Amino acid sequence: MTSILRTLLAGTAVALMAGGAQAETLRLLTWGSYAPDELVQKFEEEYPDIDVEVTFSNNEEMIAKLRATGGTGFDLAQPSHDRIYAAQLEYNIYKPLDLSKIDVDKMTPNLVEGVKANTTIDGEVYSVPHQWGTSGIMANVKEAPDAKGWGDLCSETYKGRTSMRLRRTILLGMGFAMGKNPFELYADPEAYQAMLDEVTDKLIACKDIIKTYWTGGDDLSALMLSGEVVLSETWDSTAYKIYSENKDIVFIPPETGALAWIDTFTIPRGGQADDAAYKWINFVLRPENVTIMSASTGAIAAVPNGIQLLPDDKRAAVEAAFDQADLDNLKFFANIPPGLEDMEGIALERIKAASN
Amino acid sequence: MMGRDAGRLSLILLFMPFALWIGLLIVLPQLGIGYVSLREKVGINQYEFGFKNYADFISEPIYRNTLLRTAWMSILVTALALIAGFPVAYYIAKIAKTRSRAALFLMCLIPLWVSDLVRAYGWIVLLRETGVISTALVSIGLISQPIEMLYTDMTVIIGLVYTVILFMIVPLVSTLQGMDDALLEAGYNLGGSRFTVFRRIIVPYAMPGIVAGSIITFMLTAGSYLTPVLLGGKNSSWFTEQIYNQFITRYNWEAGATFGVLLLLFTSLVVWLGLLLTGQSLATTVAKD
Numbered sequence: 001m002t003s004i005l006r007t008l009l010a011g012t013a014v015a016l017m018a019g020g021a022q023a024e025t026l027r028l029l030t031w032g033s034y035a036p037d038e039l040v041q042k043f044e045e046e047y048p049d050i051d052v053e054v055t056f057s058n059n060e061e062m063i064a065k066l067r068a069t070g071g072t073g074f075d076l077a078q079p080s081h082d083r084i085y086a087a088q089l090e091y092n093i094y095k096p097l098d099l100s101k102i103d104v105d106k107m108t109p110n111l112v113e114g115v116k117a118n119t120t121i122d123g124e125v126y127s128v129p130h131q132w133g134t135s136g137i138m139a140n141v142k143e144a145p146d147a148k149g150w151g152d153l154c155s156e157t158y159k160g161r162t163s164m165r166l167r168r169t170i171l172l173g174m175g176f177a178m179g180k181n182p183f184e185l186y187a188d189p190e191a192y193q194a195m196l197d198e199v200t201d202k203l204i205a206c207k208d209i210i211k212t213y214w215t216g217g218d219d220l221s222a223l224m225l226s227g228e229v230v231l232s233e234t235w236d237s238t239a240y241k242i243y244s245e246n247k248d249i250v251f252i253p254p255e256t257g258a259l260a261w262i263d264t265f266t267i268p269r270g271g272q273a274d275d276a277a278y279k280w281i282n283f284v285l286r287p288e289n290v291t292i293m294s295a296s297t298g299a300i301a302a303v304p305n306g307i308q309l310l311p312d313d314k315r316a317a318v319e320a321a322f323d324q325a326d327l328d329n330l331k332f333f334a335n336i337p338p339g340l341e342d343m344e345g346i347a348l349e350r351i352k353a354a355s356n
Numbered sequence: 357m358m359g360r361d362a363g364r365l366s367l368i369l370l371f372m373p374f375a376l377w378i379g380l381l382i383v384l385p386q387l388g389i390g391y392v393s394l395r396e397k398v399g400i401n402q403y404e405f406g407f408k409n410y411a412d413f414i415s416e417p418i419y420r421n422t423l424l425r426t427a428w429m430s431i432l433v434t435a436l437a438l439i440a441g442f443p444v445a446y447y448i449a450k451i452a453k454t455r456s457r458a459a460l461f462l463m464c465l466i467p468l469w470v471s472d473l474v475r476a477y478g479w480i481v482l483l484r485e486t487g488v489i490s491t492a493l494v495s496i497g498l499i500s501q502p503i504e505m506l507y508t509d510m511t512v513i514i515g516l517v518y519t520v521i522l523f524m525i526v527p528l529v530s531t532l533q534g535m536d537d538a539l540l541e542a543g544y545n546l547g548g549s550r551f552t553v554f555r556r557i558i559v560p561y562a563m564p565g566i567v568a569g570s571i572i573t574f575m576l577t578a579g580s581y582l583t584p585v586l587l588g589g590k591n592s593s594w595f596t597e598q599i600y601n602q603f604i605t606r607y608n609w610e611a612g613a614t615f616g617v618l619l620l621l622f623t624s625l626v627v628w629l630g631l632l633l634t635g636q637s638l639a640t641t642v643a644k645d
Contacts, residue, residue, distance in 0.1 A: 060604045067607070090400050090607075167605075212507045212589050226486040228504075338400055345606035349598065353418045355591045 025051045026276040029065065029074040031263065032056040032217075034131075036296035043283055050276045059083050066093040072270025076277040081262040082333035084119045084127050090338055095269045096124035101278040102265075104128060106285055111302045115264055118335050127264035128281070129302035131293070134258035134330065135169045138239040142248045143230040149254040150177035153233060154206035163223055164233035166213040166352055168344045169259060173233065174199045176256035176331070183334040192340065196347045204354040213352075217241075224249055237298025240317035251321040257331040262302065386620075392613035409614035419598060423618065426595040427626055429509065430577040433516045437524045437573050438566065440517065445528035445565075446558075450535070464525055472519060476586040479515050480506060507589025515583045520576050524569040531565030532558075567636050571627055578623045595619055 028035055035054040043052060055074070057065065062079050071093035079087070088094050104112055111129040119127040139147040144158060150173040153162045164170045175182040175195050185192040211229055214220040217238045223229040224242050236258070239251035265281045267274060284293055290301040290309045298314055300306040307318060396408040413419050448460045467475065482488050483505040490502045505511060539561070543553040559566070584594035595615070602612035631637060 063607065064604045207590050210590060211504075215585070222484075226484070228485045342606050342608060345601060345608070348605070349418055349593075349601065352590075353422060353593050 023049055023051045024273050024276050025053055026076065026273050026280060027053045027055070027074045028280070029055050029057055029062055029077040029268070031058065031078060031297070033296045033298075034078060034263070034293070036292060039284065039289060039292050039296075042289070042292075043280065046283070047276070047279060050273075050279070052280070063087045063091070063093070066268050067091045070270065071095075071268040074268050075271040075273040076280060077266050077268055078130060078263050079127075079266055080333065081115045081118045081127060081129070081264050082335050084264065084266055085121065085335045086338045086340075088119075088121060088126060093269055094126050094266050095271065096126055097128065097265075097267060098274075098278070099125060099128070101275075102128055103282050103285065107302050108304050108306065111262060114332060115262055119264070119266075127266045129262045130265050130281075130284070131297060131299035131301050132260060132262040132306075133299040134236045134253065134260045135173070136234065136236060136239075136251060136253045136258040138224065138232055138234040138242070138249060138251050140224065140227070140230040140246075140249050143227075147231050147252060149256055150174055150233070152231060154202065154209050156209065158231050159209050160211055161228075161230045162210045162232060163212060163214050163220070163229045164210060165215065165220075166348055168341070168348070170203070170233055171196065171199050171344055171347060172259060172333075173254065173256075174202055176259075177254070178202065183331065186334055186337055186340065189339070189343070193343055196343060200347045200350050203351045207351070207354065236318075236321065239321070240298045240314050243317040243320070244313045251317065253322060253326040253329070257329040258326065260330040260332045262332070263299070389613045389616050392609055393617045395610050397608075397610055409610050410618075412611065413614055413618060418593075419615070422593045422598055423595050423622060425593065426578055427622060429513060429516075430574050430623075431626070433513055433520065433577045434524075434570050434574045436513065436517045437521045438570060441521050441524035441528060441569070442562075442566075444521075445525045445532055448525070449529045449532035450537075461529070464522055467518075468522055472580075472582045473586075475519065476515060476583050479511070479518075479587060483511060506587065507592075509588070509592055511587045511589075512584050512592055512594075515587045516577050516580060519580065519583055520573040523572045523576060527568040527572070528562060528565040531562050531568075535561050563636065564640070567631070567634075570630065574627065574630075575623055578619065 034056075035052070040052045040054065044050065059080050062077055063083065066074065066077065067087075071091075077094075084094065107129060111132060115127050115129045116125050119125060137147060137150065137153065139145075143161070144152075146152075147158075150170075152158070153164055155162075172182045178195075178198060180195050180198075182192070182195060185195055211223070214223060214232065217235070220232060220234060220238055221242055224232060225246060234251065236251045239249070242249045243251070265277075267277055271277060283289060285301065285303055287303070287305075287309055290303060290306070291311055294301055294306075294309065294314060295311040300318070301309060303309065307315060310318060393409055394405055394407070395403045396406050398404055444464070448457055448464075452460055480487070484490070485502045485504040485506070487505075489505065490499075493499045494502055535558070539557055540553060543557045548556065579596060581594070581596040581600065584592060585597055588594065596619075599612050599615045599619070602608045602615060
């Protein structure tokens with residue numbers, strides 16, 4: 001009896017070890033569409049000993065997942081550049097990067113410097129950029145030809161025909177539209193709270209105007225393409241995808257500046273496949289792979305010719321949306337200090353719960 | 357002697373999966389949630405113990421109102437599921453032929469094979485402004501403008517009733533199946549009207565099923581997340597959504613855990629009140645043999 005058990009156990013152990021030796025697993029924690037099948041297959045062909053496992057998530061859930069496990073369970077994560085510093089300070093979920101293993105010289109220098117400045121703690125760099133994009137508004141130019149800024153989402157002209165996502169981006173956008181600079185107020189919680197209160201009142205009054213809050217890209221696409229909504233807050237990448245189906249719907253960088261985010265590569269503290277992670281980082285930033293990636297994400301890779309490497313339809317959409325002045329006017333998200341999201345959270349809940 | 361030990365061993369072994377399930381998946385997480393809810397955050401990685409999270413809940417009307425709203429809408433959903441589910445259950449258990457009974461039961465089960473998410477999207481496709489129903493009504497000329505039927509509390513209630521009604525039907529069917537038709541005949545023979553028979557014989561007999569079904573549907577509704585979030589509009593807060601927000605958007609596990617404990621306590625209280633008001637007890641209904 002025991003000998004049978006022992007044989008079984010030994011067999012299992014051998015099988016497990018053999019499995020481990022054959023293939024290393026790279027567990028990616030990333031955004032929906034940031035790991036297109038085509039690219040994953042290409043990667044696995046080039047590195048047959050690495051298996052890629054993908055989990056799709058978003059900024060908040062990435063942090064929550066890694067916090068729950070103490071930074072284990074994933075080998076490479078892709079949070080946005082402004083969400084790393086505070087999360088690392090508070091929850092210690094990432095580990096420093098070994099920049100010598102990454103082709104940093106192939107990335108856009110100012111983006112690398114920007115991300116480094118945002119994610120350096122005690123002299124250690126935690127992130128490098130992957131792709132960037134913006135948040136702004138999207139309009140059906142036939143029905144809403146005059147929309148220029150965040151404030152138009154709350155304009156009586158479009159009553160019942162606008163939408164937004166009830167998350168922190170709209171708080172910031174509305175703050176800019178009301179003549180403030182939220183990023184400069186980050187350091188002063190009282191001033192920031194005062195701004196939040198004003199924005200909250202504005203957005204509560206705005207509930208009459210909007211049709212509904214959208215919750216994800218698919219939701220938003222359906223609202224815009226069906227014509228139920230003519231003007232909405234949006235991620236530029238979603239707008240570009242819609243533009244390829246309906247040329248009347250364009251992304252508009254708000255006059256106060258589109259809000260720019262950079263999604264990064266960051267390694268969780270309990271990551272067990274760092275080498276595979278570095279291979280993936282260098283792999284997806286190769287020019288031929290950038291095009292495949294951008295076709296799926298609609299975002300622009302952090303390489304110097306990122307816009308040229310977009311697939312044709314996306315490049316046309318970007319060129320239709322941005323001119324040089326808009327690019328110069330980009331407002332990059334600033335590092336969120338600890339505790340700020342709690343203040344924003346209560347503001348968002350007040351808006352959601354208010355009825356008028 | 358040996359026999360008794362072996363018997364005890366097999367009892368322990370048989371009991372083990374149940375004990376592990378209750379212990380590891382129910383009791384332990386609840387204790388963890390209770391522990392976190394008593395932790396007050398005073399700074400980065402600094403915590404103290406106390407009831408501040410609960411005090412915060414009480415002092416913030418948004419949270420109280422959302423909890424009451426969730427409970428009220430869940431009661432409404434439970435009542436509607438009972439009204440809609442009872443005739444279906446009665447038909448399956450008493451009127452349908454034995455052969456078609458299984459098929460009817462299966463038809464009730466089929467929607468459950470599809471995930472909540474897909475079912476919610478089904479309602480979205482039907483009810484949206486450019487959706488199936490609105491477009492059909494416009495094309496046959498009943499209405500001149502497309503109408504929006506999504507994003508209201510009514511939609512949430514319809515969606516929830518649809519999601520949970522099965523959990524009302526199943527206990528009702530199994531209770532009603534046990535009822536002897538002779539009871540009904542006796543009722544009619546003694547001169548009872550249809551309504552009297554229904555009120556004095558069928559309902560009291562079905563009470564265990566009604567109570568069990570109501571408790572299950574109420575708990576499922578109050579704890580549901582996807583349906584209210586997807587079908588609800590700009591004004592429709594749901595308490596589970598607040599819990600999600602606390603945990604995920606605000607990184608505030610302490611408040612989220614507090615809300616979780618409060619939701620459990622509050623729904624238990626509602627169930628207890630419901631039993632009290634209807635003069636039932638768990639022992640005579642759900643646990644009746």
